[in-house]
Amino acid sequence: MATQPAAAKIIYETDSLYHHIVVREDDQGKRFLAFNRARGDQSAVVPGHPEILTFAYTKTAMAALSFLEREPERMLFIGVGAGSIPAYMRLIYPHAVMDLVEIDPDVIRVAKEYFEFRPDALMREIIKDGRVFLRTAPYSYDFIFLDAYNDASVPFHLTTQEFLSLAREKLNPGGVLASNVWSASINRYFNAQINTYQEVFGLLYLFQAKNTGNYIFVVTKPEKNISRSQLAGKAKAVPVPSGTLDLTGIVKSEFTPVPRTGEPILSDDFAPVDVLRYQ
C-alpha cells in the first residue's frame, strides 16, 4: 500500500467482479496495480524483473522465510495481486509447488497481461475464496502467505479464530504462516488481530515495513521462541538472489515487539472488523 507517484499514467482500467482495477505506469516503466482510483496501490512491479521488489512490505514479507527450518515443498498464497511475491519466492525456491488462490479472476488476468506474471508448471491458479479453498484443500503446506486484506476492505471471515485454526491445521509441522496486515495507525482491529493470532498459534512475530502501515505477522507450528539476533542469523541462510535484498538487515531493523492488548478475540460470531478499524 503506497500512494501513487504523480507521474504515473493510467494504462488500463476495468470493473471486475470485486474491484475497480487500475494499472498505472510511470516514466521509468514501473507499473502499479490499484483496486480503486482514489486509494493506494496494491503492488508495484518492474515488468520482466521479478527480482526487483519495489514495495517495502514485499521485502518485509521475506523476513517470514527466516523462520523456515528447511526448504519448503508446498506453498500457498491467498490473494495474488500482481504476483510479485510468489514470483520473487520462485527465485528463492525453484522446486516448491505453489498454490495461488485469488477470488477475482480479473486480478490474475491483469497480473499476466500487464505485470508479466508468468505462472510456471509448479504453480496452480485457483479462483476461489481463500477460506473456501483452504477448507477443501487436499494438501497441507510448509508456508502460507495471506495477502487478502487492504485499506479499503478486510474480509472478516479471514480474520477469525476459526479461520486461523483451519490455516494452522493445513500447516505441516515446522510450517510458517505469514500475513500482510495493513493498519495506518494502531487501532482496535489491529490489536484484536494480534490477540487472535496469539490465541491460535501462541508466539507471534511482527515486522513493520519501513515508513508504512504494513505489518507482516509471522507465526509457526509449533510456536517457536527465537530472538531477533538468532533470527537475523537464520536470515543469512535464506538463499535470496544475490544483490536483490538485505534480508538480515530487514529482520534486524523491522523486527517489532508485539504490543500487549486487551481487545477481544475475533470469531466467526463476532468480528466487527469495519467498526474496530476506526476505533
Added chain:
Amino acid sequence: MISKSPLYFLSFFCGAFIMGFELLGSRMLTPYFGSSIYVWGSLISVFMLGLAGGYFLGGLWADRHNTFNGLSLIIFIPALFITLSPWFYRPLLDVIFEWDLGPQAGPLSACLVLFTLPSLFLGMVSPYLVQLLVKQVRHVGREAGTLYAVSTCGSILGTLGTSFYLLANVGTRMSLLFMGISLLVLSLLAFALGRKAAFIS
C-alpha cells in the same frame, strides 16, 4: 374496534427484523461460502423469493380467514425459526458445504434452506395486516400505502441497527436470538390484540 397503531407497530418491527435477518444472513454464510458475489446474489434473491410468495399467500389467506390469531401464527412461525437458528444454522451449513455444490449452487442452496421459510411468513404479514385494517376503515389505498411505508421504515431501522449496532456489539448469534425473541413478543402481542377485539365486540 381497536386502534390502528398496534397494527402499524407490528408492521414496523416485522419490517425491521426481516432486513436485520437478511444482513445477519451474510454473516452466517460468509465463513462457509466466502465473501463471493454469489453469496450476496443468493441471499438477496432468496429473500425476494420468500417475500413474493409471502405477499401472494398472505393476501389469499387474508381473504379467506383474517383474524388476530391468524396474524399471531404467521409471526410465530418465523419467530420460532429465528430464535432456534443460533443452534442449528452452523451444523446445517456444515452439511450443505460438504455437498460441494460449487460456488453458485452452494450458497444458493444454503439460502433456500435457511431463509425461504422465515421470509415467506414475514412477507405474509403486510397483506394480512391490510385486510385487518380495512375492516376498520374506508380508505383502502391510503391505509395500504401507509402500512407499506411504515413497514419499509422499519426495514431502514433494521438495516442500520443491525449493521451499525448489533454486529458491532453483540455478534451474530446473540443478534439472531434478540430478533427471534422480539418476534415471539410481537406474535404474543397479535394474540393479545385478538383477545381484546373479541372482548370489545
